[in-house]
Amino acid sequence: MTAPSTAQEIRLASRPQGVPTPENFELVAVPVEPPGEGQVLVRNLVMSVDPYMRGRMNDAKSYVAPFEVGKALEGGAVGEVVVSNAPGFAVGDKVLHGLGWREYATVAAEHVVKVDPERAPLGAYLGVLGMPGLTAYAGLVDVAGLKEGDAVFVSGAAGAVGQVAGQVAKLRGARRVVGSAGTDAKVAYLVDELGFDAAFNYKDAPVTEQLAAAAPDGIDVFFDNVGGDHLEAAIASFNPHGRAALCGAISVYNATTPQPGPRNLGLAVGKRLTLRGFLVRDHAHLQERFVREVGGWIAEGRLRYTETTTEGGLAKAPGAFLGMLRGDNTGKALVTF
Numbered sequence: 001m002t003a004p005s006t007a008q009e010i011r012l013a014s015r016p017q018g019v020p021t022p023e024n025f026e027l028v029a030v031p032v033e034p035p036g037e038g039q040v041l042v043r044n045l046v047m048s049v050d051p052y053m054r055g056r057m058n059d060a061k062s063y064v065a066p067f068e069v070g071k072a073l074e075g076g077a078v079g080e081v082v083v084s085n086a087p088g089f090a091v092g093d094k095v096l097h098g099l100g101w102r103e104y105a106t107v108a109a110e111h112v113v114k115v116d117p118e119r120a121p122l123g124a125y126l127g128v129l130g131m132p133g134l135t136a137y138a139g140l141v142d143v144a145g146l147k148e149g150d151a152v153f154v155s156g157a158a159g160a161v162g163q164v165a166g167q168v169a170k171l172r173g174a175r176r177v178v179g180s181a182g183t184d185a186k187v188a189y190l191v192d193e194l195g196f197d198a199a200f201n202y203k204d205a206p207v208t209e210q211l212a213a214a215a216p217d218g219i220d221v222f223f224d225n226v227g228g229d230h231l232e233a234a235i236a237s238f239n240p241h242g243r244a245a246l247c248g249a250i251s252v253y254n255a256t257t258p259q260p261g262p263r264n265l266g267l268a269v270g271k272r273l274t275l276r277g278f279l280v281r282d283h284a285h286l287q288e289r290f291v292r293e294v295g296g297w298i299a300e301g302r303l304r305y306t307e308t309t310t311e312g313g314l315a316k317a318p319g320a321f322l323g324m325l326r327g328d329n330t331g332k333a334l335v336t337f
């Protein structure tokens with residue numbers, strides 16, 4: 001076996017109260033488990049840090065089981081097969097799987113998908129061509145029912161999901177696309193690099209005011225990554241029959257008490273709004289269409305993306321995760337080994 005006998009993993013040391021800290025994580029050396037029948041041993045090369053991982057750190061019933069204290073965290077990763085006991089997988093294959101947060105992963109073949117490093121850089125399979133990209137596509141196409149001529153607002157627009165959502169909206173015929181983000185540099189990125197029609201820094205002034213100014217004719221679709229004041233602003237700006245794809249609510253992920261809902265929710269009646277939450281995993285049927293359409297736009301140079309990569313290996317992953325929650329990333333937040 002071309003793997004060491006021990007390797008490192010990151011465990012949940014304790015459950016965060018509010019904003020997570022480095023003390024909530026523990027880096028430990030563990031034996032590398034040789035793959036059994038139907039399994040592969042993967043050396044991870046790049047892993048994803050995602051907002052949903054914050055939810056899994058809580059001991060709360062949700063759509064996915066909580067991480068266990070004292071056990072390794074999990075999440076998307078791409079690595080190289082170093083030992084294969086599974087038909088169809090060879091040493092050297094690059095694969096996508098769900099056991100990030102560790103240097104080596106022993107994974108059943110049915111939970112591993114081969115990726116093509118010639119087609120796209122490995123990190124893209126965790127970002128623009130991976131789960132966040134599909135989330136953006138599914139939220140607009142399946143959930144919000146985007147139509148040509150819609151005016152679209154994307155919150156968290158400079159992140160992994162948001163940067164794809166705004167561009168897909170534009171490429172599918174939106175009349176106007178507005179984005180919000182937390183720094184002036186991100187706002188400039190949205191307008192200058194990604195072709196958003198307008199963008200604003202949500203820290204500068206109330207979101208309701210800034211959105212009303214950026215979308216003077218109202219909005220028809222809201223792709224929400226943030227919740228809270230952004231959702232309230234969208235409800236205020238919605239035209240009749242507006243549709244919101246509620247993708248995430250990162251503004252409340254670290255809250256320790258229940259947060260109030262939008263104060264203007266009553267407007268949903270008269271405006272006949274649709275506010276619809278969704279999970280990307282329910283939209284796997286779009287995967288092929290998504291890769292064909294979005295992959296094509298990338299190849300043609302019509303859809304652009306960026307990544308924020310933290311180098312230096314597994315020990316840097318907690319810092320990258322905490323930084324992503326703070327907004328240090330533009331585009332997909334990744335850690336390379």
Ligand code: NAP
Pocket residue numbers: 050051052131132135156157158159160161162180181182183186225226246247248249250251252278279280281324325326327328329330331332333
């Ligand atoms: P991301 O946007 O790349 O990274 C998180 C970003 O959130 C940060 O960069 C930060 O950017 C912003 N943020 C942090 N605190 C904020 C606050 N209080 N108010 C406003 N913005 C804040 O992450 P992502 O992977 O693309 O995920 C975006 C959203 O989609 C998250 O809510 C996530 O949970 C959700 N999601 C849902 C699904 C699904 O199936 N429904 C799948 C994937 C992701 P700023 O500098 O702009 O603040």
